[in-house]
Amino acid sequence: MAAYQVQPSSNLLFRQLFEKDSSTYTYLLADLSLPEKPAVLIDPVQTTVDRDVSIINDLGVKLLYAMNTHVHADHVTGTGLLKTKLPGVKSLISKASGAKADVFVNPGDTIQFGTFSLEVRATPGHTKGCVTYVTAEGLNQPHPRMAFTGDALLVRGCGRTDFQGGDALELYRSVHSQIFSLPKDTLLYPAHDYKGHTVTTVGEELLYNPRLTKDQDGFKKIMDNLNLAYPKMIDIAVPANMVCGIQDPVAASAV
Numbered sequence: 696m697a698a699y700q701v702q703p704s705s706n707l708l709f710r711q712l713f714e715k716d717s718s719t720y721t722y723l724l725a726d727l728s729l730p731e732k733p734a735v736l737i738d739p740v741q742t743t744v745d746r747d748v749s750i751i752n753d754l755g756v757k758l759l760y761a762m763n764t765h766v767h768a769d770h771v772t773g774t775g776l777l778k779t780k781l782p783g784v785k786s787l788i789s790k791a792s793g794a795k796a797d798v799f800v801n802p803g804d805t806i807q808f809g810t811f812s813l814e815v816r817a818t819p820g821h822t823k824g825c826v827t828y829v830t831a832e833g834l835n836q837p838h839p840r841m842a843f844t845g846d847a848l849l850v851r852g853c854g855r856t857d858f859q860g861g862d863a864l865e866l867y868r869s870v871h872s873q874i875f876s877l878p879k880d881t882l883l884y885p886a887h888d889y890k891g892h893t894v895t896t897v898g899e900e901l902l903y904n905p906r907l908t909k910d911q912d913g914f915k916k917i918m919d920n921l922n923l924a925y926p927k928m929i930d931i932a933v934p935a936n937m938v939c940g941i942q943d944p945v946a947a948s949a950v
């Protein structure tokens with residue numbers, strides 16, 4: 696199989712950042728073609744907000760949206776804290792998540808940052824409100840396309856379906872209809888990785904995903920028998936993330 700490279704138009708700045716305690720990826724995207732360099736940050740983590748602010752300031756990009764793919768269960772989102780450190784930033788999450796934020800998105804919406812945009816695709820099943828953000832199709836948009844899948848699809852895996860309104864069959868249908876229907880060279884960027892992967896493609900996962908290459912019944916059996924421990928932070932993270940993270944820097948330093 697061919698190895699795919701990100702070959703975005705040179706105007707797209709792209710950074711994949713990692714938070715080691717929850718193995719979370721945060722993604723920074725910015726349009727360098729405009730003087731303001733409008734940017735978005737996907738799935739920031741509260742404990743790495745200072746790192747993210749430094750990168751944003753060093754690169755001189757202007758953060759428009761601090762956005763989440765879903766209400767995370769394993770870490771407190773950085774969106775609330777980012778809003779206190781970078782005035783003007785808006786928090787963004789799907790309407791279906793039921794969480795509070797400045798901006799709510801629905802399937803089919805687009806999130807614009809400069810000349811680039813992200814399309815919102817509903818990918819419930821890990822949680823009710825999970826969405827995948829996909830770069831737009833077209834001239835001057837990144838090619839191959841890039842999809843930020845949250846916990847719907849992980850490299851050679853997928854999000855668990857045993858809490859937060861999870862539903863294995865719904866996840867199966869979401870991934871097949873909304874992610875695997877993208878072009879095979881689409882780059883898939885997950886919210887987590889526990890084995891050292893960074894990125895995959897639709898083509899790779901169609902061939903090698905050990906869960907989602909099964910039929911629906913086979914998939915459900917696997918998901919019903921994962922026997923994963925509950926995330927350590929769930930009781931703190933979910934309530935905090937339902938209100939878009941901690942907005943008070945003093946409270947944030949205590950978590």
Ligand SMILES: N[C@@H](CCC(=O)N[C@@H](CSS)C(=O)NCC(=O)O)C(=O)O
Pocket residue numbers: 717767768769846852853854855856887889923924925926927928
């Ligand atoms: N041990 C970690 C939590 C690990 C975990 O449950 N990960 C979630 C994504 S975060 S909601 C998951 O869906 N994992 C799927 C898998 O197959 O690993 C902790 O205690 O935080």
Ligand SMILES: [Fe+2]
Pocket residue numbers: 765766767768769821846854
């Ligand atoms: Fe999750």
